[in-house]
Amino acid sequence: MKKTILVLGILFLFSISVSAVSLTGKGPKAGLNLCKLSGDDMVFSNNGNQLTYEWNFSAGYSAGLFLTFNITDKIIFQPELLYSYKTVKIKDIDSKLKMKYIEVPFLFKYNFQPEGKIQPALFLGPYAALKNKARLLVDSASYAYLLDEDVKGDYEVDIKNIKRMDFGFIFGAGFDYVRDIGVFSFDIRYSLGLTSITTDKKSGWNLVDEKDEGMDLKNSSILFMLGYAF
DSSP: OHHHHHHHHHHHHHHHHTTGGGEEEEEEEEEEEEEEEEESOEEEEETTEEEEEOEEEEEEEEEEEEEEEESSSSEEEEEEEEEEEEEEEETTSSOEEEEEEEEEEEEEEEESOTTSSEEEEEEEEEEEEEEEEEEEEEETTTTGGGOSSOOOSEEEEEBTTBOSEEEEEEEEEEEEEEETTEEEEEEEEEEEEOSOSBOSOOSSEEEBOTTSSBOOEEEEEEEEEEEEEO
């Protein structure tokens, strides 16, 4: 865990050092994310017992810091460091998967109107993410025979076979609103995981396929982000 955090930190600092001479902005960024898992139907397994359901979009949030470096007047490099809380609803029952990540996107942005007060842009780039936690919030009535104890109401369990690291690609569009006090930004982005988030089955609660093996599941999110650069 410490080594992974160190690698993410080094990558983020490297992105600063290689472009430090052209740093043009820095500030906070936050917004809403709508997350869903793409891939197989969901199968929950606990000591051999299984239940199968489908995924649905659910709302979470992302917040953190970003930097901007002008490569040219129109091309901007924008690394970010975000804390993301992602939730995925389970169709037809009152349960959801809750995942927390530290994410580092490396975005390249094309500014169509660098001299204007309103500056529309397109952007894309890769991201790396470190899992902080993955838990399942369940309705005990729906999962009664999977639970190891007699519980009532909502019940949270750790999902054991979620990978520590996730990698993917981001693309989107937005605009900057330039004022004397700073630059306000708004963007809509799509985040597509390129690697499965699950590993082989472990002891306890797992996300598995019908063969009781780790599924091919990828994170998929739509984000609405607001930022302020000074």
